[in-house]
Amino acid sequence: MTKENFKSGFVTLIGRPNVGKSTLMNHLIGQKIAITSRKPQTTRNRIQTVYTDEKGQIVFVDTPGIHKAKNKLGEYMVNSAERSINEVDVVLWLVEPSNFIGAGERHIIDQLKHVKNPVILIINKIDTVKKQEVASFIDTYRREYDFAEIIPVSALKSVNLDSVIDAIMKYLPYGPMYYDEDTVTDQPMRQITAEMIREKALRLLEEEIPHGIAVTIEKMEMRKNGLYDIEATIVCERESHKGIIIGKGGSMLKKIGSQARADIENMLEAQVNLKLFVKVRKEWRDNELYLKNYGYTKDL
Numbered sequence: 001m002t003k004e005n006f007k008s009g010f011v012t013l014i015g016r017p018n019v020g021k022s023t024l025m026n027h028l029i030g031q032k033i034a035i036t037s038r039k040p041q042t043t044r045n046r047i048q049t050v051y052t053d054e055k056g057q058i059v060f061v062d063t064p065g066i067h068k069a070k071n072k073l074g075e076y077m078v079n080s081a082e083r084s085i086n087e088v089d090v091v092l093w094l095v096e097p098s099n100f101i102g103a104g105e106r107h108i109i110d111q112l113k114h115v116k117n118p119v120i121l122i123i124n125k126i127d128t129v130k131k132q133e134v135a136s137f138i139d140t141y142r143r144e145y146d147f148a149e150i151i152p153v154s155a156l157k158s159v160n161l162d163s164v165i166d167a168i169m170k171y172l173p174y175g176p177m178y179y180d181e182d183t184v185t186d187q188p189m190r191q192i193t194a195e196m197i198r199e200k201a202l203r204l205l206e207e208e209i210p211h212g213i214a215v216t217i218e219k220m221e222m223r224k225n226g227l228y229d230i231e232a233t234i235v236c237e238r239e240s241h242k243g244i245i246i247g248k249g250g251s252m253l254k255k256i257g258s259q260a261r262a263d264i265e266n267m268l269e270a271q272v273n274l275k276l277f278v279k280v281r282k283e284w285r286d287n288e289l290y291l292k293n294y295g296y297t298k299d300l
Contacts, residue, residue, distance in 0.1 A: 005055075005174065006055070006056055006057075006174065006175070006176075006177065007055060007056030007057075007169055007172040007173065007174055007175065008056050008057040008058075008059075008172060008173075008174075008175040008176055008177060008178060009056075009058070009059070009088070009089035009090065009172040009173055009175060010059045010061060010087070010088040010089050010090075011058055011059065011060050011061065011088055011089065011090045011091070011092060011168055011172075012060075012061045012085060012087070012088045012090075012091055012092065013025060013060060013061070013092045013094060014085060014091060014092070014093050014094070014108065015093055015094035015095060015108070016095075016104045016105065016108070019094040019095060019096055019124055019125075020094060020124045020125060020155045020156070021094050023155040023156055024092075024094065024122065024124065024153070024155035024161075024164075025049055025060050027155050027156075027158050027161060028051055028060070028161055028164065028165065029049045029050070029051050029060070029184055048060065048061055048185060049184055049185045050178075050179045050183050050184055050185065051165065052177070052179070052181045052183075053165075055169050056169050056172055057177050057178060057179065057181075058165070058168055058169070058172065059178060059179070061087075061088060085111060085112070085114075085115055086114070086115065088117065089117055089171070089172055089173060090117060090118050090119075090120060090148075090168055090171050090172065091112070091115060091117060091118070091119045091120070092119075092120050092122055092164070092168075093108065093112070093119055093120070093121050093122065094122045094124050095121065095122070095123055095124070095141065096123075096124060096125055097123050097124070097125055097126055097128065097129045097133070097134065097137045097152070098137060098140075099136055099137060099140045101140065101141070101144060109144055109145055112145060113145075117171075118148035118149075118171040119145065119147055119148060120147065120148055120149045120150075120151065120164075120167055120168070120171075121141055121145075121147045121149070121150045121151070122151055122152075122153055122164065123137055123138065123141070123150065123151070123152045123153070124153055124154065124155050125154060125155075125156070126152045126153060126154050126159065126160075127154040127156065127157050127159065134152045137152070138150050138152070148167075148171060149167045149170075151163050151164055151167060189220070189267075189268070190217045190220050191217075192267065193217055193220065193230060193232070193264055193267075194215040194216065194217050194232065195215070196260050196263045196264055196267070197215045197232050197234070197256065197257075197260040197264075197276070198213065198214070198215045198234075199260075199263075200255075200256045200259040200260045200263075201213055201215070201234060201245070201256050203259075204252065204255055204256055204259070205244065205245065205252070212236055212237040212238070212241060212284075212285065213234055213235060213236050213237075213241075213245070214234075214235040214284065215232055215233070215234055215235070216232065216233050216235065217230065217231070217232050218231040218232065218233060218277075219231040222270070226270050226271070227270065227271045227272070227273060228264075228268060228270055228271070228272045228273065229273050229275075230264070230272055230273070230274045230275070231275045231277070232274070232275070232276055232277070233276075233277045233278070233279050234253075234256075234276060234277070234278045234279075235278075235279050235280075235281050235284060236278065236279075236280055236281075237280070237281065237282055237283060237284060237285070238280065238282070239280055241280075242278050242279075242280050245278050246278055253276050253278065256276065257274050257275075257276045260274065261274045
């Protein structure tokens with residue numbers, strides 16, 4: 001579908017882990033698709049979500065945070081993020097409000113020097129600093145790179161998000177509607193469901209476990225009465241982790257399940273019967289076969 005004066009294109013969100021990329025994307029499209037937590041490297045796959053209004057359509061590509069890889073999963077995540085920079089019409093780079101530009105940000109600036117398309121800098125989390133400090137953060141980054149725009153926002157509090165949409169639309173080319181206007185993501189429901197379970201595990205489990213887990217959906221079926229039966233497996237790397245994930249008398253697994261079920265029911269707008277299992281797969285993050293099975297190497 002093509003309209004006159006209709007703009008459309010692809011926008012990637014890049015940035016170091018935990019700067020709020022998924023939170024920003026979820027708030028821009030008004031629906032939770034990408035999982036969020038305070039732990040870094042929460043997003044593992046590129047997630048496409050779609051924002052449509054009368055002016056145009058923005059296809060957001062949320063990427064894993066750019067960080068120093070420690071295993072094959074880490075390498076996949078970094079490759080995925082860095083490659084996306086050159087495949088889109090506009091780049092959104094998210095940073096935290098600070099006058100200090102660290103090694104991670106310098107690495108991203110080096111990557112951006114090869115980018116021909118507009119780069120919009122988003123200074124996120126401005127709700128955590130004094131208003132009068134924001135101008136100095138803008139100046140610090142302006143000296144480092146020729147940004148198309150610099151926009152201070154709070155993704156969490158939905159502050160200044162209209163300015164982000166307006167700025168993106170300004171730099172998008174005129175073009176067709178890639179997805180119909182009701183589409184908010186190209187992610188399969190099974191994948192979003194798995195990610196919602198993983199989010200609750202990330203939030204509830206101890207520090208050393210979360211990066212060693214994956215979630216697979218074994219069964220997702222709807223009964224005639226509209227209720228969904230879902231069976232999912234949480235994969236971890238050690239027997240000791242399995243015990244922590246299950247918890248005393250199954251208490252932790254129940255907690256993960258009940259919190260995940262609430263989100264899944266909200267997404268599916270239906271009742272859900274959720275069963276969780278736990279399996280150990282030693283060092284799966286360095287095993288090509290397991291990575292492929294868990295959906296992490298499809299575009300390596």
